[in-house]
Amino acid sequence: MPVASDVSGLASDDDVEGEGLPINELFYSLQGEGKLAGVPSVFIRTSGCNLRCWFCDSYHTSWEPTGAWLSIDDIVDEVRGYENTDHVVLTGGEPMIHEQSVRLLDELAEYGYHTTVETNGTVYRDAAIDLASISPKLSSSTPIPTRDPKGDGEWEMRHEKRRINLEALANLIDEYDSQLKFVVTDPDDLSEIDELFDQIREEADTSVANDDVLLMPEGMTREELDEKRNDVAELAIERGYRYTPRLHVDLWNDEPGT
Numbered sequence: 001m002p003v004a005s006d007v008s009g010l011a012s013d014d015d016v017e018g019e020g021l022p023i024n025e026l027f028y029s030l031q032g033e034g035k036l037a038g039v040p041s042v043f044i045r046t047s048g049c050n051l052r053c054w055f056c057d058s059y060h061t062s063w064e065p066t067g068a069w070l071s072i073d074d075i076v077d078e079v080r081g082y083e084n085t086d087h088v089v090l091t092g093g094e095p096m097i098h099e100q101s102v103r104l105l106d107e108l109a110e111y112g113y114h115t116t117v118e119t120n121g122t123v124y125r126d127a128a129i130d131l132a133s134i135s136p137k138l139s140s141s142t143p144i145p146t147r148d149p150k151g152d153g154e155w156e157m158r159h160e161k162r163r164i165n166l167e168a169l170a171n172l173i174d175e176y177d178s179q180l181k182f183v184v185t186d187p188d189d190l191s192e193i194d195e196l197f198d199q200i201r202e203e204a205d206t207s208v209a210n211d212d213v214l215l216m217p218e219g220m221t222r223e224e225l226d227e228k229r230n231d232v233a234e235l236a237i238e239r240g241y242r243y244t245p246r247l248h249v250d251l252w253n254d255e256p257g258t
């Protein structure tokens with residue numbers, strides 16, 4: 001269900017509460033990333049984000065948010081229409097900026113779905129989450145003027161100030177099964193990942209193992225991934241971290257709804 005109308009209010013960065021949730025797209029595919037890669041799943045993509053990664057592969061949920069407001073009941077009905085899976089992935093944009101995501105997750109849990117939430121880890125909410133798939137954003141994600149897909153670095157400071165919330169990260173890890181999935185743009189990112197991992201381990205009560213840390217190559221297209229995936233795989237081997245492909249990009253490149 002691709003939808004593409006303006007979502008009024010979402011061009012601002014903070015949560016906007018309406019009836020239900022602003023949905024950018026809802027589709028059925030294979031989970032492409034992380035520990036559940038390969039699992040047939042229904043994807044619900046909310047619109048709106050509190051960050052602006054320069055490389056965001058979901059531009060129409062962050063830099064120019066579009067979508068349609070759907071009621072929670074309508075979203076659940078659409079999900080139930082895909083009969084071959086009991087896995088749902090709630091993503092965005094940033095799904096955790098929306099209070100109504102909690103209601104949606106509760107409803108999905110009532111129907112027995114396994115829920116993965118793809119989140120940047122800046123907002124904690126108490127919800128029916130089976131796997132918190134946390135992708136903390138490194139300094140290399142910041143939209144500096146020379147790497148701004150829309151303006152001239154207007155988001156640089158706000159993004160920089162918000163991108164790490166150690167308390168929210170620790171809460172997510174303590175309350176849910178989780179994985180930490182880092183987008184690697186350059187080998188220089190690794191020292192920052194190591195450092196952040198140490199800080200997270202200090203802040204969280206739950207122990208986090210090296211193989212809960214996943215390195216994912218940055219790339220929206222197959223060609224971009226071709227340039228990076230082997231280097232990132234080598235870095236994972238070197239550190240004892242896990243590597244995750246972007247299976248959907250390998251399979252379908254940058255086709256929408258995959």
Ligand SMILES: C[S@@+](CC[C@H](N)C(=O)[O-])C[C@H]1O[C@@H](n2cnc3c(N)ncnc32)[C@H](O)[C@@H]1O
Binds near residue numbers: 055095135183216218
């Ligand atoms: C679009 S985000 C939505 C969820 C949440 N806002 C987040 O960033 O985790 C979904 C996933 O795609 C990753 N991602 C976005 N753009 C990417 C790119 N160009 N290359 C690799 N991963 C990317 C994010 O890090 C995140 O793991």
Ligand SMILES: Nc1nc2[nH]cc(C(=O)O)c2c(=O)[nH]1
Binds near residue numbers: 031032033092118
């Ligand atoms: N197939 C597929 N798997 C994914 N895993 C996480 C995704 C996301 O955008 O959050 C994603 C996505 O967009 N497509």
Ligand code: SF4
Binds near residue numbers: 050055058062
């Ligand atoms: S946090 Fe996620 S949705 Fe937001 S800009 Fe970054 S990659 Fe895109």
Ligand SMILES: [Mg+2]
Binds near residue numbers: 057058
């Ligand atoms: Mg994606």
